[in-house]
Amino acid sequence: MAGQIFKIKYKDKKTDARVGVISTKKGKIETPFFMPVATKTSVKHISSLDLHEMKCPAVISNTLILHLRPGEHLIKKMGGIGKFMNFKGINVTDSGGFQMYSRALYLGSNDEGVWFRNPFDNRKVFITPEKDMQIQLDLGSDIAMCLDTMPLIEHSKKEIELAVERTTMWAKRCKIEHDHLQEKLPKNKKQLLWGITQGGIHPDLRKKSCKELREIDFDGYSVGGLALGETIEEEMKMIKIHKSIIPENKPCYLMGAGNPMEILEAISHGVDMFDSRFPTQNARRGTIFTSNGKLRITRREHEFDDKPLDENCDCFVCKNYTRSYIRYHLNQEEAVGYRLATFHNLYYLTKLMEQARKEIKKGTFLDFKKKLKKIYDKADATVRVDKPRRIRKSKKAAYLDRMLH
Amino acid sequence: MAGQIFKIKYKDKKTDARVGVISTKKGKIETPFFMPVATKTSVKHISSLDLHEMKCPAVISNTLILHLRPGEHLIKKMGGIGKFMNFKGINVTDSGGFQMYSRALYLGSNDEGVWFRNPFDNRKVFITPEKDMQIQLDLGSDIAMCLDTMPLIEHSKKEIELAVERTTMWAKRCKIEHDHLQEKLPKNKKQLLWGITQGGIHPDLRKKSCKELREIDFDGYSVGGLALGETIEEEMKMIKIHKSIIPENKPCYLMGAGNPMEILEAISHGVDMFDSRFPTQNARRGTIFTSNGKLRITRREHEFDDKPLDENCDCFVCKNYTRSYIRYHLNQEEAVGYRLATFHNLYYLTKLMEQARKEIKKGTFLDFKKKLKKIYDKADATVRVDKPRRIRKSKKAAYLDRMLH
Numbered sequence: 001m002a003g004q005i006f007k008i009k010y011k012d013k014k015t016d017a018r019v020g021v022i023s024t025k026k027g028k029i030e031t032p033f034f035m036p037v038a039t040k041t042s043v044k045h046i047s048s049l050d051l052h053e054m055k056c057p058a059v060i061s062n063t064l065i066l067h068l069r070p071g072e073h074l075i076k077k078m079g080g081i082g083k084f085m086n087f088k089g090i091n092v093t094d095s096g097g098f099q100m101y102s103r104a105l106y107l108g109s110n111d112e113g114v115w116f117r118n119p120f121d122n123r124k125v126f127i128t129p130e131k132d133m134q135i136q137l138d139l140g141s142d143i144a145m146c147l148d149t150m151p152l153i154e155h156s157k158k159e160i161e162l163a164v165e166r167t168t169m170w171a172k173r174c175k176i177e178h179d180h181l182q183e184k185l186p187k188n189k190k191q192l193l194w195g196i197t198q199g200g201i202h203p204d205l206r207k208k209s210c211k212e213l214r215e216i217d218f219d220g221y222s223v224g225g226l227a228l229g230e231t232i233e234e235e236m237k238m239i240k241i242h243k244s245i246i247p248e249n250k251p252c253y254l255m256g257a258g259n260p261m262e263i264l265e266a267i268s269h270g271v272d273m274f275d276s277r278f279p280t281q282n283a284r285r286g287t288i289f290t291s292n293g294k295l296r297i298t299r300r301e302h303e304f305d306d307k308p309l310d311e312n313c314d315c316f317v318c319k320n321y322t323r324s325y326i327r328y329h330l331n332q333e334e335a336v337g338y339r340l341a342t343f344h345n346l347y348y349l350t351k352l353m354e355q356a357r358k359e360i361k362k363g364t365f366l367d368f369k370k371k372l373k374k375i376y377d378k379a380d381a382t383v384r385v386d387k388p389r390r391i392r393k394s395k396k397a398a399y400l401d402r403m404l405h
Numbered sequence: 406m407a408g409q410i411f412k413i414k415y416k417d418k419k420t421d422a423r424v425g426v427i428s429t430k431k432g433k434i435e436t437p438f439f440m441p442v443a444t445k446t447s448v449k450h451i452s453s454l455d456l457h458e459m460k461c462p463a464v465i466s467n468t469l470i471l472h473l474r475p476g477e478h479l480i481k482k483m484g485g486i487g488k489f490m491n492f493k494g495i496n497v498t499d500s501g502g503f504q505m506y507s508r509a510l511y512l513g514s515n516d517e518g519v520w521f522r523n524p525f526d527n528r529k530v531f532i533t534p535e536k537d538m539q540i541q542l543d544l545g546s547d548i549a550m551c552l553d554t555m556p557l558i559e560h561s562k563k564e565i566e567l568a569v570e571r572t573t574m575w576a577k578r579c580k581i582e583h584d585h586l587q588e589k590l591p592k593n594k595k596q597l598l599w600g601i602t603q604g605g606i607h608p609d610l611r612k613k614s615c616k617e618l619r620e621i622d623f624d625g626y627s628v629g630g631l632a633l634g635e636t637i638e639e640e641m642k643m644i645k646i647h648k649s650i651i652p653e654n655k656p657c658y659l660m661g662a663g664n665p666m667e668i669l670e671a672i673s674h675g676v677d678m679f680d681s682r683f684p685t686q687n688a689r690r691g692t693i694f695t696s697n698g699k700l701r702i703t704r705r706e707h708e709f710d711d712k713p714l715d716e717n718c719d720c721f722v723c724k725n726y727t728r729s730y731i732r733y734h735l736n737q738e739e740a741v742g743y744r745l746a747t748f749h750n751l752y753y754l755t756k757l758m759e760q761a762r763k764e765i766k767k768g769t770f771l772d773f774k775k776k777l778k779k780i781y782d783k784a785d786a787t788v789r790v791d792k793p794r795r796i797r798k799s800k801k802a803a804y805l806d807r808m809l810h
Contacts, residue, residue, distance in 0.1 A: 042734060042741035045450075049725060070708070070733045077709055078729055086725050303475070304482055320454060320491050324483055328475045329447060335740060336447035 005192060005219050006031075006251045014366040016243065016270035019357050022090075022220070022251055024142035025189050026082060029090045031251060031272035034263065034353050035060045036280060036346050041075075041085040044280055045339040046346065048087040054315065054347040055354075057089045060275045063135050063145075064096025064105070064127065068118045072138035080140025092275070093141035094255075095132050097148040097196070097224075109149070111166060129173040137181050137191060143220070146174040148196040150225045160200040167198045167224075168212040175216050194253060196224040197242055201234040210245035220251035220273075227256035227276070232265060239269045260289055260352055261376050264369045267356055279349050283341035286330050289348040293379020295323075297341070302327045315347040410597055410624050411436075411656045419771040421648065421675035424762050427495075427625070427656055429547035430594055431487060434495045436656060436677035439668065439758050440465045441685060441751050446480075446490040449685055450744040451751065453492040459720065459752040460759075462494045465680045468540050468550075469501025469510070469532065473523045477543035485545025497680070498546035499660075500537050502553040502601070502629075514554070516571060534578040542586050542596060548625070551579040553601040555630045565605040572603045572629075573617040580621050599658060601629040602647055606639045615650035625656035625678075632661035632681070637670060644674045665694055665757055666781050669774045672761055684754050688746035691735050694753040698784020700728075702746070707732045720752040 010019040020031045036043045036051070038059040043051065051059065061081060066072060078084045082091045100106050100114060107115035113128035129147045136144040147170050151163040178193045195218035199206030213221065223242045226235050235257075243252060251272045257263060258276020266274070279289065286298035290310035295302075297309070308318035309326065317326075317340045329337025359368040415424040425436045441448045441456070443464040448456065456464065466486060471477060483489045486496045505511050505519060512520035518533035534552045541549035552575050556568040583598045600623035604611030618626065628647045631640050640662075648657060656677045662668055663681020671679070684694065691703035695715035700707075702714070713723035714731065722731075722745045734742025764773040 040734070040737055040739055041730070042739055045740040045744070047726075047741050047744065049721060069737065074709065074729070074733075078711060078727065084727075084730055086730070304479065306483060316454060321452075322483065322489075324479070325446070325489055325491070328479075329445070332445055332474065334445055334447055335450040335743070336452050338740070339450070339452065339744070 006249055008249065010361045012268075012360050012365050013363060015268035015369075017267045017356075017360045017365050018270060018272070019360045020251065020272060022143075022192075022272075024090055024192055026090055026142045029057050030357060032263075032267050032353060032356060033057050033273060034258070034349050035092055035273065035275040037275060037277050038085065038087075039065050040069075041066070041081060043342070043346070044284070045335065045342045046280075048085050050343060051346075052088055054343070054350050056346065056350050058092055058273075059087060059089065060092040060094055061139070061141070062096055062099070063093045063132060063139065064099050064116065066093075066139060067096070067127075067135050068105075068116075068125065069120050072135045076138040076140065082140065082142070090143065091141040092143040093136050093139055093145065094275075095136070095145045095147040095196075096127065097145075097150050100150065101152070111169065114147075129170040130177040133174055133177040133181060133193075137178075141191060143192045143194060144178070145194050145222060146171045146196050146218075148198060148224055150196075150198060151200055152225075153200055153228055153230050155200065157200075157202055157205070160198070160202060160205055163225075164198050164205050164209045164212075167196065167209060171195050171213055171216055171218075175218065192219040194218055194220040194222050194251075196222040196255070197246075198225045199238070200225055201230050201238055203237070203241055206238050206241045207245060210242050214246055218250070220253060221246045222253040222255050222273075223271070224255050226254065227258075227262070232262060235262070236265060236269055239266055239271060243270045258349070260349065261373055263349075263352075264356065264372060267360075268365070268369060274353075279345040280342050283345040284330070284338050286327075286341070288341060289345050289352075291375070293376045295379070297323055297327050298330060309341070309344050310348065313344065313348065313351075315344055317341075317344040317347070411654055413654065415766045417673075417765050417770050418768060420673035420774075422672045422761075422765045422770050423675060423677070424765045425656065425677060427548075427597075427677075429495055429597055431495055431547045434462050435762060437668075437672050437758060437761060438462050438678060439663070439754050440497060440678065440680040442680060442682050443490065443492075444470055445474075446471070446486060448747070448751070449689070450740065450747045451685075453490050455748060456751075457493055459748070459755050461751065461755050463497055463678075464492060464494065465497040465499055466544070466546070467501055467504070468498045468537060468544065469504050469521065471498075471544060472501070472532075472540050473510075473521075473530065474525050477540045481543040481545065487545065487547070495548065496544075496546040497548040498541050498544055498550065499680075500541070500550045500552040500601075501532065502550075502555050505555065506557070516574065519552075534575040535582040538579055538582040538586060538598075542583075546596065548597045548599060549583070550627060551576045551598065551600050551623070553603060553629055555601075555603060556605055557630075558605055558633055558635050560605065562605075562607055562610070565603070565607060565610055568630075569603050569610050569614045569617075572601065572614060576600050576618055576621055576623075580623065597624040599623055599625040599627050599656075601627040601660070602651075603630045604643070605630055606635050606643055608642070608646055611643050611646045612650060615647050619651055623655070625658060626651045627658040627660050627678075628676070629660050631659065632663075632667070637667060640667070641670060641674055644671060644676060648675045663754070665754065666778055668754075668757075669761065669777060672765075673770065673774060684750040685747050688750040689735070689743050691732075691746070693746060694750050694757075696780075698781045700784070702728055702732050703735060714746070714749050715753065718749065718753065718756075720749055722746075722749040722752070 008020040035058045039062045116125045132147040149163040149166040151160040195213040197209040199209040253273035254271045258278025288295040291312040302323045305323035359365040413425040440463045444467045510521045521530045537552040554568040554571040556565040600618040602614040604614040658678035659676045663683025693700040696717040707728045710728035764770040
């Protein structure tokens with residue numbers, strides 16, 4: 001299907017931002033868009049009906065985690081991931097390569113594949129690129145990801161180079177197996193496959209990865225191994241390299257970025273897709289996205305605050321509940337508090353993406369981005385921001401473990 | 406307000422069931438009804454909008470827990486408990502007497518009042534009947550409960566007798582203080598106050614408690630200290646005694662009962678109000694109420710079950726999600742699983758109460774109850790029922806602690 005699945009509809013004149021449409025077996029989706037993380041076929045505290053209510057167009061689930069429980073055979077039998085979770089939008093699956101940093105799951109890897117421990121029965125599970133493709137097809141997602149080897153920013157250049165090489169090798173095997181498995185499917189039933197580029201923040205390695213992956217000709221391409229603690233400048237530099245090598249007519253997906261300003265910055269460099277635990281995890285920890293920038297709801301000053309989370313928001317949370325009520329529930333670790341804060345943050349980000357698409361179409365995206373940056377900078381000056389920071393090496397595994405939950 | 410707040414509209418000819426209307430400062434509520442437990446101003450995983458959607462007419466919150474955090478001053482300042490949680494139904498508050506069985510909170514008691522430990526700041530808190538009335542008025546609930554001393558079924562008769570005596574003493578003090586605090590309020594702003602009878606399952610003590618409380622002339626009366634492990638026959642016997650002594654025109658509230666058949670049985674003896682963690686706690690543990698009796702959703706046989714929880718239910722959960730999906734989420738302890746199962750169980754019980762009122766009005770309540778009993782008995786024959794069982798003394802505290810969460 002390579003080549004025809006993505007149509008660019010509008011190109012911004014002042015930035016590299018664009019509005020496009022990706023055609024999947026489940027329908028079309030307008031870019032740029034953000035995907036909440038539905039690891040186990042649900043976003044924490046948010047049902048698919050909630051996602052429909054906020055007009056969320058896509059979610060991303062985790063191939064490896066779903067393979068361990070309930071198993072792809074179950075989801076296939078129940079009609080595929082979209083039907084299983086009763087979600088009308090586009091279902092994307094990540095390969096599970098990221099779980100190589102989960103102390104709870106990862107055992108080891110070689111050129112052939114990755115060993116994981118299934119925490120539910122303690123059995124060893126060997127995941128190869130081929131196996132990963134089979135699982136994702138059984139899950140029935142609309143867009144699949146290659147199995148990659150993701151190095152961390154703090155890995156040595158040599159380690160990152162090896163990861164790039166293995167990622168290319170596996171990408172080739174993924175593509176061959178994916179084509180093979182799909183051979184007999186009618187064109188309108190075919191799953192799309194994205195390649196993932198690696199290379200950390202080393203320009204030469206990132207270039208090498210992009211060039212090698214370009215040759216394989218995927219339906220779309222992900223920028224991998226970023227949003228993990230590097231500076232925003234380092235991140236954007238890598239995106240620029242990626243975009244300069246991967247053809248313009250391929251959708252570009254920046255994996256793991258969910259900070260509103262980071263997203264708008266990446267959109268201005270031509271990124272089309274985003275996913276992250278950032279808005280949901282921040283919500284649970286009390287950082288709320290609002291039209292006035294970030295709000296730390298757990299601060300004492302909101303104890304008696306009868307305003308909604310965001311006075312300019314029309315989500316059900318803002319129409320019905322006060323900061324005081326949500327603050328109390330978050331402080332008490334009550335489920336309803338998590339639910340209300342999470343719904344609002346996702347609603348905010350979904351509307352922000354809708355707005356971004358509108359501004360690109362109108363040719364006013366750059367002004368929009370600048371205006372929002374001012375607001376966020378002003379709020380950030382008074383509010384501690386939960387941006388992922390560089391993590392000390394000793395805390396890395398714990399940090400990544402936490403990112404999974 | 407005693408005497409005029411409750412009007413009986415229909416009386417069943419074959420049982421003591423009745424349909425009535427309680428008039429509160431927030432509006433009228435038809436009896437019999439069931440109240441989900443919203444300890445900290447939210448039902449676990451269920452927002453007030455969810456409660457409106459299922460037409461839930463009332464919830465019960467916990468005076469002591471709310472006193473510890475966020476404090477009644479906050480809720481008062483935010484417009485009272487109903488406004489704070491944005492709930493359109495009737496707000497009932499329990500006094501917190503039950504928390505005398507919480508190892509985490511209870512320190513000791515004497516005739517004057519009860520010492521609790523505030524787990525949030527480790528300070529000692531002394532709750533007297535007078536203080537409890539002040540807190541409940543500040544919370545602004547529509548119906549308040551007296552501070553009582555609740556003995557457990559397994560306490561010695563002497564201990565239960567002392568509890569009855571103290572309960573009467575405190576009931577008098579509650580009534581005096583409540584009247585005093587409300588003196589200057591206009592009639593349509595007045596909070597109602599229920600007395601609570603104790604006496605375990607000893608007929609003579611239960612009679613003594615009912616007679617003494619009757620003299621104080623409360624707006625309504627609760628049957629306390631039951632639904633804690635006694636048999637259903639013992640429970641109904643105590644209700645009969647309570648009803649034979651307390652005037653007919655007083656609403657009767659059986660505290661802590663939430664098992665559907667137990668509720669219908671109690672309705673047939675003239676009980677008007679119910680509350681319990683039973684439907685919500687059972688939901689989280691995988692026991693689902695359905696029109697075919699109880700369903701153990703975590704059983705292996707439902708792994709691939711694409712039916713809704715209840716094929717005869719029209720709640721949003723049953724219209725949108727399969728048993729397979731909910732089972733997987735409950736097994737994974739995922740919030741969405743808890744939410745979906747909880748919503749359905751509460752919806753079921755709310756509809757059951759609606760149905761009970763209809764059947765009483767039609768004069769067909771007894772047949773309805775018998776029919777449902779057959780269905781439940783049939784299901785119970787194959788399904789382990791999570792009915793509260795007699796708890797061994799050593800496990801009592803742990804059990805009660807669990808009941809609080």
